[in-house]
Amino acid sequence: MAVQLLEQWLLNEQAKIQKNYRDLNQLAVKEPAIIFIGDSIVEYFPLHELLQSPKTLVNRGIRGYKTDLLLENLDAHLFGQALDKIFLLIGTNDIGKEMPQAETLANLEAVVQEISRDYPLAQIQLLSVLPVNEQEQYKGTVYIRTNEKIQALNRAYQDLASIYTNVHFIDLYANFLDESGQLREDFTTDGLHLTIAGYATLSKALQPYL
Secondary structure: OHHHHHHHHHHHHHHHHHHHHHHHHHHOOOOOOEEEEEOHHHHOOOHHHHOOOOOOEEEEEOOOOOHHHHHHOHHHOOOOOOOOEEEEEOOHHHHHOOOOHHHHHHHHHHHHHHHHHHOOOOEEEEEOOOOOOOOHHHHHHHOOOOHHHHHHHHHHHHHHHHHOOOEEEEOOHHHHEOOOOOEOHHHEOOOOOEOHHHHHHHHHHHHHHO
């Protein structure tokens, strides 16, 4: 029961954010050149403080997002007539909710195809799913995610990106590892989400691609 209540709360929160984004897309006073879309790691990314660009950057991340939700609500995340790049970071919640990898990939490919149709000049920067820290203290958040599953999904993402000329795969995974192959403890608040130090590393890795 508690799990169902939490899931319903999350769906309600996601719906509120989707509505806010749809409203903002209609009223925004600047045309976005670069949009970041994805899950909570994107939503909580302080783009404007940590990335340098003369271009207009927009954050359209939503907590708890999986690829199916993104596909169903893609219109909430994309807008503008001069979109140059779309940075996409998603997939960790697909693993956390035990979505079969084939389903994640089918959803992601459908997202890529829809973006390619509506924004044919935009480059899609597909980011690797970041590692987690599998230590016992983080089990409540990390749950069934493992770095083995994440690496397998990243390999599949790389293969998918290679099929499309407008998709570029950016492998960030190794940037976040400690010597034991786990997400660095100074980079994470709970084994999954990033600290500001983690976001600084993410920003440094992404800066050349803006």
